[in-house]
Amino acid sequence: MTTYLIRAASVLGGERSDLYLADGVIAALGADAADAATTARADGVDVVEIDASTLIALPGLVDLHTHLREPGREDAETVASGTRAAAVGGFTCVHAMANTDPVADTAGVVEQVWRLGEDAGWAQVRPVGAVTVGLRGEQLAELGAMADSAAAVRVFSDDGKCVDDPVLMRRALEYVKAFDGVVAQHAQEPRLTQGALMHEGVVSAELGLTGWPAVAEEAIVARDVLLAEHVGSRVHICHLSTAGSVDIVRWAKARGIDVTAEVTPHHLILTDEAVRGYDPQFKVNPPLRTAADVAAVRAGLADGTIDIVATDHAPHPDEDKDCEFAAAAMGMTGLETALSVVVAAMVDNPEYDFDWADVARTMSTTPAAIGRVAEQGRPLEVGEPANLVLVDPDATWTVDPAALRTASENTPFASDELPARVIATFWRGRATVLDGEPRARTDVRA
Amino acid sequence: MRHLLSAADLSRAEAIEILDTTATMAATQSREIKKLPALRGLTVVNLFFEDSTRTRISFEAAAKRLSADVINFSAKGSSVSKGESLKDTALTLAAMGADAVVIRHQASGAPHRLATSGWVRTPVVNAGDGMHQHPTQALLDAFTMRRHLAGGGEAGPDGIGRDLAGAKVVIVGDVLHSRVARSNVDLLHTLGADVTLVAPPTLLPVGVHTWPCAVSYDLNATIADVRPDAIMMLRVQRERMSSAGGGFFPSPMEYSRRYGLDGTRLAALPEHCVVMHPGPMNRGLEISAKAADSPRSTIVEQVANGVAVRMAVLYLLLAGGTETEGSR
Structure with a gap:
């Protein structure tokens, strides 16, 4: 060798x-x-x-939030192509989100994704298990079976959809304690965001695009940190995007609640102003927010309120983006640009005291710890x-x-x-x- | 002017040029032979992804009176509802040799995509996109107001060369979902008018405070305080009452009581104030029959002016503003 x-x-x-x-x-x-x-x-x-x-x-980067699209949407990405992109972006481990087709809600699917990753040989693939059967938000998936499978799932998420039923969310938070799992919540109150296309504010009012209000995220974040406190569980907030969410997580941490949060590279650098040209490349969920939100998530990442950067790498074929804004798919790729964007937004930015050790902490050590990936995010020692x-x-x-x-x-x-x-x-x-x-x-x- | 996508894109000079050209076009429409040869040999495509008989007919009449050939492409069911994509439709039209595309689409920004994505190279006219813009409606409204409020004297009955400086315009109704309101606020501001929007808070967008206009929740107080020169009633769709969260207002009757232009409010308006509506009207909801049919109503005149405005826009986009003099 x-x-x-x-x-x-x-x-x-x-x-x-x-x-x-x-x-x-x-x-x-x-x-x-x-x-x-x-x-x-x-x-x-x-x-x-x-x-x-x-x-x-740096220690190999660990992404807690990757859409590899396989099985089901191999036209957008495969485990092999996605992990190769991950390697080029500096990642040695990615967490493959569960919203595939079929949904990764059984031991069979998560083992298949894990095996595809091992066979491809580009990076460690840690499948994320769905919280509910079919991401339908009605009934818990067999979380224990996924945890006990060869894929050894520890992160569970209905990402793309919010576990909005408070009772179901409470049960999930409690249940995963049995195998040291964590629920990663896509915080989006569904009724407040029906038909939503972009951040609700000055720009959406002008463009006539249905708004996605910040409160729809913040209401769920607030509810879930309180639920986590009540049942003594840990909870992870996916792609936190608003200044209000940063405040809530900061408050929760000060209160001793076991909450972790991630921000995407694009929410660290882009704002809703980018949508003015109606270019669907800027359509993403949660949507690009305001400059004040960008400043807040940067400050949150710098002071540790936000624990990690996660890409929410969401590949889509051309035909799903080369169309009207309303018809386009939500999401943007991120594996190969993540590190550079974090450097631009944080390391090279004199406003923040954020050095390469912080990059290692937020993009390797802490995401590995949240995902309970023992062999990743380790110090560079003999x-x-x-x-x-x-x-x-x-x-x-x-x-x-x-x-x-x-x-x-x-x-x-x-x-x-x-x-x-x-x-x-x-x-x-x-x-x-x-x-x-x-x-x-x-x-x-x- | 390469395209007409948004009323916000028009400078004061461009807007006045369009209004003045509209006056020229309108003057030809009282002649026995209404047809002008200006766009002979050119093809205008009306690409309508959304039902709108009035706007389509208005554009069709405008193009035909300029001697253009007109193709009506009714593409109900766009890529949003899994039909042919906007891109493929656009490529098809370009291949067939369209010289201008007039587009109506339920998705905000679709005309902008059509104009900027490289799918077609012709001028694009926005005939209404989602909740975004309807610039020819704003232009015909401005033309109608100018005629009534700024006409006379050396500027003639159409107020040639004039803007709407100081005119007080009140726009009432469903601003949230209205491309007419957005376009009018932009254009009227450019032309110097003072605009007040009146609506229940549920039908105003978050962010409206940044628009160049005043906002009120109280129609009676606004009529009393502003003393408007023109009042424009927006269409309120009855289904807004039954949407998520129990609807945007409790009942049509309550809406009508608080925000409808009934006989009492009609009587409270200054005598010279014109009553406008972009149509189609819900008589008895946002506007009473008494108001709609009153002598101060410009609603039918607006329709006539719509054809002239669209003639002017097509003419300026396709024949070029510099030829205006020669064609007279």
Whole structure:
């Protein structure tokens, strides 16, 4: 097996060190790394040396919110194409959302998705199980069977739909405690958002598009943190998007409620002003909010109120976006742009004290902890799994939708110049990306 | 002006040019032979994704009186309801050689998509999109108001060259769902009028406070305080009463009592105030028969002016404003 000697990488943006990756783990660090590589070479082991003297090393990124679309919508994305895009974006683990067709609401479907991920070999796939049968919000799915399956599901979500029935939500929060699971809530009061197309406010009033009011998210977030407190469960809030939600989560945490929250890259950088051209590439759920909301979610991410960044990578084929705004599908891809957008919004932004260690915390360590993924989000230390990413912080690149590795082209960042570029990704000690290019398992063998 | 998508896109000068051209067109319509040769050989497509007999006929009459060929494409059931997509319809029309597309669509922004997506290269005229805009309605309303409020003197009966500076206009009804209200607020503001919207709070959009107009919930107080020069009653769809959350107002009778233009309110209006309605009317709901049929009602005149305005818009888009003089 090929081993890797990474030279002089800045670990989490701090001190530079060599790293030697062998047998799926970080075998040696610092001065020991070169020695270990020399020894290995003498034993006939293949050692690939990488000059990382301008690069930053982070633990492999972990996405808690990815739509891989398989089974059912292989025209938009497959487990293989989605995880390859993930690897190019620096991810070594993704959580595949349950709103597939058939829905991932049984042990059979989650095991299939997990197996497809293992076979593809680009990144660890952790299936998310549906909370309710068919995402219909009526009856609990067999959560225990999914937890006990080979997929070992720990995150449950009806994402795309809100578990709006308060009794059902309470039961789900209670039930998953038996196997240390968490319910990830798509917070959207359905009656307040019937036919909603964009954030309700000044811009929607002008454009004549039915509004999605912030209160429809905030009412559910408030209810669910109180429910979690009442039953002593943890709860996770998906794609938190409003200033009011940030306030509620901040209050809940101060009160000691076990709540975690995620924000998407696009909610960190885009506003509802982008919808003015009626371009469906900016149609997403929850919708793009106001500049004040963007400032609030940034501040929330910086102060820890929002725990993680999650992509909500939502690929759609062209025909679902090349149409009237009202007819278009909601969602945007994000795996390959996430890190760069976070760098643009937070790391390179002098308003916030947000460094590369914070990137590692919010995009690797904490999402792995929430998802209970033991082998991900680990510190870069000897003996730890060799899941890591090398990033060039000074590079810039221009987003070309056709050149992205995801099977769909619905990025809102077409033609935008973004900072920071993933140069290499290692998963279980194998390079899934080298020189910015994905390398399939078969390539490496050859 | 390449397209007419939104009343908000029009500058004061452009708006006045359209109104003045409308006056020229209107003058030709009292002649025995109403037809002008201006657009001979050109094809105008009326692409209607939503039922609207009046607007379609108005555009059709306008195009025909300019000697254009007219194709009516009634595409009820767009991609929203899983028919042919807007894109494929547009590509088909472009391939058939349309010179201008007039589009009515239930999705806000559909005309904007048609004009900016590269699907067609011809001028696009928005004949009403969802809850967004209906610019030719606003233009015909402005033309009607100008005639009544700014006509006379050296500007002639049509108020040529004039705007609506200082005119007080009250618009009453379902502003939330109304493209007519949005277009009128934009255009009337551009032309210098003072607009007050009156509606129950449930029928005003969140964000209306940023619009260039005043807002009131009380029709009686507004009539007394504003002393309007024109009052425009918007159509209220009866189904608004039975939608989610128990509807936007409790009953048609309550709506009518609080926001309808009945005989008492009609009598309270200043004598010169004109009564307008974009049609079709719900007599007895937002407007009483007494008001609709009163001498101060401009409702039928609005329809006639609609043809002239649409002639002017098609003429300016297809024949170019610079030729205006020569064609007279």
